Amino acid sequence: MSNTTYDASHKDMANAIRALSMDAIQAANSGHPGMPMGMADVATVLFTKFMKFDAANPDWFDRDRFILSAGHGSMLLYSVLYLMGYPGVELDDLKNFRQVGSKTAGHPEYGHISGAEMTTGPLGQGLTTAVGFAIAEKMVAARHGDDICDHYTYVVNGDGCLMEGVSHEAIDMAGHLKLNKLIVLWDDNNITIDGEVGVSSSTDQIKRFEAAGWNAMRCDGHDAAAIEEAIKAAQNSDKPTLIACKTEIGHGSPNRANTARAHGEPLGEEEIALTREALGWPYGPFVIPDDVMSSWRAAGARSKDAMAAWETRAASLSASDKAGLGDPISTDVMGQVKSAMLDVKKSMSSDAPKLATRQSNAKVLEALVPIVPGIVGGSADLTGSNGCKTSQYKAVTPDDFSGNYMHYGVREFGMAAFMNGMSLHGGVVPYSGTFLVFADYSRPAIRLGALMGVRVIHVMTHDSIGVGEDGPTHQPVETLSALRVIPNLDVFRPADTVETAECWEVALGAAKTPSVMSMTRQGLSTVRTDHTDENLSAKGAYVLKDCDGERDVTLMASGSEVEIIVAAAADLKEAGVNAVVVSMPCMERFAAQDHDYRQSVLGTAPRVACEAALRQSWDRWLGDHGGFVGMSGFGASGPGAELYEHFGITSANVAAEAKAAIARKSA
Numbered sequence: 001m002s003n004t005t006y007d008a009s010h011k012d013m014a015n016a017i018r019a020l021s022m023d024a025i026q027a028a029n030s031g032h033p034g035m036p037m038g039m040a041d042v043a044t045v046l047f048t049k050f051m052k053f054d055a056a057n058p059d060w061f062d063r064d065r066f067i068l069s070a071g072h073g074s075m076l077l078y079s080v081l082y083l084m085g086y087p088g089v090e091l092d093d094l095k096n097f098r099q100v101g102s103k104t105a106g107h108p109e110y111g112h113i114s115g116a117e118m119t120t121g122p123l124g125q126g127l128t129t130a131v132g133f134a135i136a137e138k139m140v141a142a143r144h145g146d147d148i149c150d151h152y153t154y155v156v157n158g159d160g161c162l163m164e165g166v167s168h169e170a171i172d173m174a175g176h177l178k179l180n181k182l183i184v185l186w187d188d189n190n191i192t193i194d195g196e197v198g199v200s201s202s203t204d205q206i207k208r209f210e211a212a213g214w215n216a217m218r219c220d221g222h223d224a225a226a227i228e229e230a231i232k233a234a235q236n237s238d239k240p241t242l243i244a245c246k247t248e249i250g251h252g253s254p255n256r257a258n259t260a261r262a263h264g265e266p267l268g269e270e271e272i273a274l275t276r277e278a279l280g281w282p283y284g285p286f287v288i289p290d291d292v293m294s295s296w297r298a299a300g301a302r303s304k305d306a307m308a309a310w311e312t313r314a315a316s317l318s319a320s321d322k323a324g325l326g327d328p329i330s331t332d333v334m335g336q337v338k339s340a341m342l343d344v345k346k347s348m349s350s351d352a353p354k355l356a357t358r359q360s361n362a363k364v365l366e367a368l369v370p371i372v373p374g375i376v377g378g379s380a381d382l383t384g385s386n387g388c389k390t391s392q393y394k395a396v397t398p399d400d401f402s403g404n405y406m407h408y409g410v411r412e413f414g415m416a417a418f419m420n421g422m423s424l425h426g427g428v429v430p431y432s433g434t435f436l437v438f439a440d441y442s443r444p445a446i447r448l449g450a451l452m453g454v455r456v457i458h459v460m461t462h463d464s465i466g467v468g469e470d471g472p473t474h475q476p477v478e479t480l481s482a483l484r485v486i487p488n489l490d491v492f493r494p495a496d497t498v499e500t501a502e503c504w505e506v507a508l509g510a511a512k513t514p515s516v517m518s519m520t521r522q523g524l525s526t527v528r529t530d531h532t533d534e535n536l537s538a539k540g541a542y543v544l545k546d547c548d549g550e551r552d553v554t555l556m557a558s559g560s561e562v563e564i565i566v567a568a569a570a571d572l573k574e575a576g577v578n579a580v581v582v583s584m585p586c587m588e589r590f591a592a593q594d595h596d597y598r599q600s601v602l603g604t605a606p607r608v609a610c611e612a613a614l615r616q617s618w619d620r621w622l623g624d625h626g627g628f629v630g631m632s633g634f635g636a637s638g639p640g641a642e643l644y645e646h647f648g649i650t651s652a653n654v655a656a657e658a659k660a661a662i663a664r665k666s667a
C-alpha cells in the first residue's frame, strides 16, 4: 500500500493541510495554527503512505486508529478528513470551524465527526487512551486471529502530552506489554505556550522512552523520505515506537514559525498572505487545486482492496462474533445477563448472607464473566481487595493477550484512560478495581469517558469510613458527591448482593454511559430478602419497606447505610412513627424517572437521608424540612464499626433526626 503514487507533490499535499488550517482558524478567529502547520509533512506521509483505512467506510473494524493527542491541533485532523473524503465532512464544515453546532468543534469530539476516534484536548489523555486501543487490538487479535484484527494505533502528540504525569503511566504500561503496533509521532518542536520547552523541562525523551522498553528514534519532521523511513522501521519493531519528529511550529509562516505565538492565535490576514507566498501556494482561501484534491482523495481510497479482502475473511465469523467486534453486548447477551442476574438474586435473597458488597461484586462477576464476550477485568494493584478477580481469571501478559484480567499496576489514571480506549476500540468490555478514594486519581479519564459516552465500569471499593484503620487518607467522604456531579456517569452504590446484581445488569446495558460501582469493605446484611423478578435498582431508588398507615417520614440511604435506616424504621415503629424505607442505589437513574414515580417514592412527608459521606448530593432529595445523618468532614483511623458510632452514623441518630424533621414540618 505504501507504493501508491500521486499526481500532486508531497509538498503541495502537505501545504493543503497548512492552508486549510490557517484559513479555517482565521475564519473562526480562534484556534491553533502552529501544530497543524508544523506536523503537516508527518501527517501527509502517514495518511498517504501508511494508514490503513477507507475514508468512505470510517467504521471498518480493522482500520488503523489515528489519535490526535495534541487535540488543540484539531484543524490538522479536520483538514485531512475533508481532503480524504470522509463522509459528511465538507468544506463548509471547515469554514464553520469552532462554531456552535458544527462538526468541527474546537477540539476533536468523538461522535461529532467521522474519523475522530476519541475526544482529545486534555493533554496526555490521547496518548494514554491510545495505549488502551493498542491493548484491545492485541486482545481481539488473540481471540479472533490476525486475519480479523491486525492494525496499528498511531498517535500524534506534542511536548505537553509528554510533560503530563499520566504519560508516565502510558509509556510504562505500553513498554511493559510490548505494544509493538503502537507508534507515537511526537511533534518535537521545542515550544509550548510559555515559550521554549527548556523553561520547564530538561528530560531526554529518547532515553526516557528507551528506559521504559520502547524503540525510540529521531527524524526530520519536514523531510518526507526521512519520515517514511522512520515509520517503516517503527512498523517492523517488536516494541512500541516513539518517533521524535523535529519540526518547526507554524512551519511556513515567515514571522511566527518557531515561536510560541504560532501556537494559539490566528496568523492574521497579513501574515497569511506572507505565508502563502513563502509556501508557494498561490490559491485563495479554502481553494484546493484539482490535482491536490484528487491525490488526497486517492489516498483516502487506497485501502479499498485491503478492506474487501478483510470482508471476505470476516465472512467466516458468525454474525454475533462480527457484530461483537464493535459492541460485544447484543440483545442476546443482555438476555443471558438478565437470567444470570435473576439466578443470583433468587439465591441471595433466600440465603440472605452477610457480605461486603465487594464480595457481592465477586459473586456477580463469577456469574457474568463466562457469558459476557470480551469482558476484561483488572485492578490497579488491589486485586485481592477489590473483588474483581474470578475463578476464570487468566492474566494478560506481554506474550499472551488471550487473558481476561489486566494487572494495571499502581496506575489509576492510566487504568481509567486505557479502559476508555479499550471500549472505543471495540470488542472489549472493560471493568476495573481500585479504592473509591482514588477516584480522584482517575477522575480526568472518568470525565472524558462520560463525555465520550463509553461503556466502562469502574469498581471502587472501600467506599467510606467503614474502611476503618487505614484512616482518613483512605476514607472517601466527598467522593460520591464529586462523582455524582459528573454528567452521563452512573454512580451505583448497592446495599447487598441482590442490588449488586441489579446494578451490574443496568451498567452492562448502558452502551453509552460509564458506571462507577461503589462497594464496601465491611460486611452488610442482605436487605432484599423478598425475591422479585423486577430490577428495582434500574429505577435508581425504590420503596424497600413500606409502612402501615399514613407515612410520617421517609428514610433514604444507599449502600451500607440501608441496613441502618431499616433498623431506624423498626425503632420508629415502636415509637408509633410510620417510616417508609427507600433504597437509592443510583441517584442519576432515579433523577431520570418520571415525576409521578419519583413522587411515589419520595412522598410528601419529611425526609431523612443517611450516607457515610458528605451531604451535598442528597440535598436535591431532602425537601424543605429534610435531615441528614452522615459525615461533615474527614474521617479518622480506628475500627470501622467504632467509627460509625464515633461519627454518629447510627440507627438511633437516624430515628432522632426523623422525629426532628417531623417536628420541623409541623412547627
Ligand SMILES: Cc1ncc(C[n+]2csc(CCOP(=O)(O)OP(=O)(O)O)c2C)c(N)n1
Pocket (backbone or CB within 6 Å): 034, 035, 070, 072, 121, 122, 123, 124, 157, 158, 159, 160, 161, 164, 187, 189, 191, 192, 193, 249, 263
Ligand atoms: C491537561 C491540559 N493542560 C493544559 C492544557 C492547555 N494547553 C493546550 S496546548 C498547551 C501547550 C502544549 O504544548 P505542546 O504540546 O508542545 O503543543 P504545541 O504548542 O507545540 O502545539 C497547553 C498548556 C490542555 N489542553 N490540557
Ligand SMILES: [Mg+2]
Pocket (backbone or CB within 6 Å): 158, 159, 160, 187, 188, 189, 190, 191, 192
Ligand atoms: Mg510543542
